[in-house]
Amino acid sequence: MTISKNYETTMENHRSAMNDTIRQRFHEFAYGMFIHYGLYTLYERGEWVMSRERMSNEEYFKVIPQFKNYGFLAEEWVGIAARSGMRYAVLTTRHHDGCFIGDELVGSFCDACRKHGLGIGLYYSVGDWSDFDFRGGAKGPNWGRFVEKTHRQLKELMMDYGPVDYLFYDGCPSPQSWKAAELHRELRRLQPGLLISCRCGLEEDVASSEQHSGTHAGLWESCYTLNDSWGYNRYDRHWKTPEKIIELLMTLRHNGGNLLLNVGPDLSGRMGKAEIGILNQVKAWLDRNGEAVYEVVPHPFDYKDQEISVAHGNTAYIQLQADYRGPERMICGIGNRIKDITLLSTGKKIGFVQNADKLTLTGLPFKKKDELPRVLKLELDGAPFGIHNPMWPEDHFRVH
Structure with a gap:
């Protein structure tokens, strides 16, 4: 409990010290691309294939020689995001399978984001199905070794690729179990302008939800898939329409959040014609209506x-x-x-x-x-203000 109270004080000081421009910039990103790409892509059955099909490490990792982690792929992805009207991108550097996608891909992704003026988001899953220390749980004999590895990898992620805007977490156990508060103090020393996802279990900078929208205090985003899958699934052609994406985007902006829209490149590392076609239609709409989306x-x-x-x-x-x-x-x-x-x-x-x-x-x-x-x-005639609907109690408001 003492650690929690101390960290709450630390976060209050952090938010006070952080330049308001950094936080405002994230809100004005408005629309971003989430990119799920990893070994699971080669199986073409979604990012949970290792767990769902209970593959052994030996069975799962046998496809490593076929994995394409060329830097030019990241340049293509970020170029598509920029041409689609997106202002930030988040890349899965390591998903729950524990496989890091490689320095060349991550470095090229960060460089491409800077080239195109996009905010840089790096995704990291703390949970690691391939690590028996993690599988043994926080009470296991080697949990300390797992925590040390997690800290080392995240510090490297924050040191090796230049300035990073956003650290997106997933698959996190209890934050106390892996000393998240202690780690974040060190990460902020390495990246003073870094925004950290609340998905770690602590009250950090950016709240995030998956496949549903709502409201949160402060900075937040909702993550949606373009079809029904995060990682590439060859059988999933259930695409959201451009109209649906625009309605999601406008509803989220109305409620104060961003839309982080996921695209999963295929086993060749490319994004498909269907996805790009949908994104192009949304961009054509943004060209005519974008002033109602970004700086609002x-x-x-x-x-x-x-x-x-x-x-x-x-x-x-x-x-x-x-x-x-x-x-x-x-x-x-x-x-x-x-x-x-x-x-x-x-x-x-x-x-x-x-x-x-x-x-x-x-x-x-x-x-x-x-x-x-x-x-x-x-x-x-002035700053907007509303008049209460007498049909509802004064303290009632409607969230779309």
Whole structure:
């Protein structure tokens, strides 16, 4: 308990000292690429194949000679991320199988992120199926040796590739069992601007969830797969549509988080045409609507508008929901006087009538089948504020 209280004090001091620009930059990343690539890729059945099929180390690692860990692959991945409108990327340097993907890949990934101006995230799984010291558990005779190895590897990860923005954890046992707080003090000495994932079990810098969205205090992201798999699965063609990805992105931005979208390269180390095609369609939408995604604040009307909304200064952006068909729509709960409304993607002016907190939109173009989500741009008379809906208690708010 003493360690926990001391660490809480340490974290308060850390957050106070950390440049607000670093934290704001992470929020403004908004949209990133998660890359799962490792030995499991060669089995083409997802990243949990070693555990799910209970492979021995000898059986699992026999494919090492076939593994492609060339640096140019990382350059390709990061180039795709940058051209897709993503502003950061996270690479699995070591998954639960315990196999490090190699200096050349990790180094080239970091260099490529710097070249393209992307934030650098490195994923590390503390859990290691191939290590019998880990399998023996925290009460096992060799747990101390496992902890020493974990500390050594993470220090090397933070020393060998230049400045790193974000350390993403996975597969973590109890943080006390592997002395996470002690380790993090050392990692921050090596990387003063480093943001650390809360997935280690401590209240660190960035909260993260998988395959669902919600809200968290401070910095956070939600990680989603482009299909249903993290690591490459040759049988999984259940792709999310561009519309679904955009809706996820806008909902997360409305609630204050980032979208970290996973792509698993295939056994050749390449990303497929289907994935790239989907990302290209999302990018085309971002080219017309990106100002409603990146440098924005969440739920500017304090959820009182009950819409998917964000803002920048005196400008608010509202996504027209799936139930909208046009040509009229009422939006309630906006306290500001509206000066102008346009369709963000085209600049087309939208007619409106405002009566107190009720805003009636007129002349909206009809939504076409398969059309990607549309966003309204509202010019306000000042900083956004909302008006309470009397149908709900004062302390109630709606999270999308």
